[in-house]
Amino acid sequence: DSGVTQTPKHLITATGQRVTLRCSPRSGDLSVYWYQQSLDQGLQFLIQYYNGEERAKGNILERFSAQQFPDLHSELNLSSLELGDSALYFCASSPRGGSGELFFGEGSRLTVL
Amino acid sequence: DAKTTQPPSMDCAEGRAANLPCNHSTISGNEYVYWYRQIHSQGPQYIIHGLKNNETNEMASLIITEDRKSSTLILPHATLRDTAVYYCIVRVLAGGNNYGQNFVFGPGTRLSVLP
Numbered sequence: 001d002s003g004v005t006q007t008p009k010h011l012i013t014a015t016g017q018r019v020t021l022r023c024s025p026r027s028g029d030l031s032v033y034w035y036q037q038s039l040d041q042g043l044q045f046l047i048q049y050y051n052g053e054e055r056a057k058g059n060i061l062e063r064f065s066a067q068q069f070p071d072l073h074s075e076l077n078l079s080s081l082e083l084g085d086s087a088l089y090f091c092a093s094s095p096r097g098g099s100g101e102l103f104f105g106e107g108s109r110l111t112v113l
Numbered sequence: 114d115a116k117t118t119q120p121p122s123m124d125c126a127e128g129r130a131a132n133l134p135c136n137h138s139t140i141s142g143n144e145y146v147y148w149y150r151q152i153h154s155q156g157p158q159y160i161i162h163g164l165k166n167n168e169t170n171e172m173a174s175l176i177i178t179e180d181r182k183s184s185t186l187i188l189p190h191a192t193l194r195d196t197a198v199y200y201c202i203v204r205v206l207a208g209g210n211n212y213g214q215n216f217v218f219g220p221g222t223r224l225s226v227l228p
Contacts, residue, residue: 002156002158004156033215033216035218037154042218042219042220042221043151043157043200043218045215045216045217045218048215056215058215088154090156090157092156092157099162100145100147100162100204101147101159101162102149102157102159102216103159104156104157104158105156106155106156107154107155107156109154
């Protein structure tokens with residue numbers, strides 16, 4: 001158990017819909033990262049937040065957005081969903097002053113039908 | 114961040130040492146080598162990291178060549194539960210104002226531990 005909690009674990013929805021994935025980082029961790037893992041692709045970095053502020057952006061689509069709240073939990077919003085958005089979405093956190101390692105949650109599996 | 118090259122797959126007999134190589138010939142002086150693994154579709158798991166000295170923890174050993182252009186992750190007594198995809202990543206250690214670094218995962222090495 002990494003200490004990072006992601007909900008929901010599984011989500012099935014239809015094209016065109018919008019969903020929100022939630023992540024609670026490890027206690028005390030200020031950084032939250034979001035990654036996408038599709039069936040035929042590796043882990044793709046989406047976005048990073050540090051203490052509520054966006055710090056780095058990867059290959060995140062304009063239809064996707066994220067935020068980190070004052071209590072440090074984060075939400076990833078996916079809108080106008082397409083079939084190709086079906087994937088595992090991982091959240092990870094890292095401690096400030098640590099050695100830089102990431103602690104990943106178990107992921108949210110999104111299926112778009 | 115520097116790119117890494119890993120073999121796509123490897124087999125290892127249960128109980129034997131698994132040696133997973135990683136080439137990072139363009140690594141810069143302030144970049145660390147990190148290893149993660151992903152078992153089936155679980156979240157990736159941190160294994161070990163190092164800068165230039167060899168490192169060992171309860172999971173594995175990391176051997177970094179003197180010129181730092183390559184490294185080897187060693188699982189001393191592989192078990193069936195070590196079957197996973199292993200990722201080698203090089204990355205600048207975040208610190209000070211350097212928070213905007215992310216881990217770039219390549220395709221990794223799929224290790225199969227065979228009975």
